[in-house]
Amino acid sequence: MKLITKNTDYAIRALLVLGMAPEMFLSAREIAEKEMIPLPFLRRILRELLKKGYMESREGTGGGVRLTRRTEDIRISEVIQFFQGRIQLSTCMFRKTACRNRTFCPLRKRIMAIEELVSREFNAITLATLLHDRVST
Numbered sequence: 001m002k003l004i005t006k007n008t009d010y011a012i013r014a015l016l017v018l019g020m021a022p023e024m025f026l027s028a029r030e031i032a033e034k035e036m037i038p039l040p041f042l043r044r045i046l047r048e049l050l051k052k053g054y055m056e057s058r059e060g061t062g063g064g065v066r067l068t069r070r071t072e073d074i075r076i077s078e079v080i081q082f083f084q085g086r087i088q089l090s091t092c093m094f095r096k097t098a099c100r101n102r103t104f105c106p107l108r109k110r111i112m113a114i115e116e117l118v119s120r121e122f123n124a125i126t127l128a129t130l131l132h133d134r135v136s137t
Contacts, residue, residue, distance in 0.1 A: 003087070003089075003118070004080065004084075005083060005084045007045060007083045007084065008079060008080050008083040008084055010035070010037050010041065010042060010045050011045050011048070011049060011079055011082075011083055012076065012079055012127075012130070013035045013037065014031050014035065014037070014042060014045060014046060014049070015049070015054065015067070015074065015079070015127055016127065016130055016131060016134065017030075017031045017034050017035060018031070018055060018065065018066060018067045019067060019071040019074075019127050019128070019130075019131050020131065021066075022066065022067050022070075022071065023066065024064075024066060025057075025058050025062060025063055025064035025065060025066045026064045026065060026066065027063070027064040027065075028042050028043050028046055028064070028065070030064070031046075031065075046065055048082070048083070049065075050065065052082055053068060053069070054067065054068065054069060054074065055067050055068055056068045070128075071126065071127040071128040071131055072126055072127075072128040073126070074126055074127040074128075075122075075123055075125070075126055076122050076123075076125040076126065076127070076130070077119060077122040077123040077125070080122060086119075087115055087118055087119050087122070088115060089111050089114060089115055089118075090108070090111050
């Protein structure tokens with residue numbers, strides 16, 4: 001079980017780099033080097049973030065990408081949902097079909113409560129929060 005996938009991790013790390021210099025356009029290569037993210041992988045992630053409206057791009061010398069939203073307005077929960085869907089600790093699947101005990105399973109009810117708690121915690125974290133934490137450490 002992975003709570004955060006590699007795509008989500010790389011997306012958040014790229015957003016953090018952009019959040020440290022919100023007015024500047026940074027190239028994918030600069031971001032990749034700062035965060036040690038494979039460049040082809042990062043370019044794909046940046047395209048997705050661009051489509052979703054997190055950033056804008058400019059071509060040519062001095063071009064790259066920069067944030068279009070304030071760091072306070074970017075919730076980590078929305079980045080997670082965009083790249084991997086709803087937070088799930090268990091899919092309650094058995095041999096690729098939904099478990100037949102799913103609707104009345106007492107463990108599933110507990111898991112759902114934990115999922116809700118984790119979702120609320122991630123919803124409370126913004127990109128600005130992480131930038132503050134990064135500077136404080």
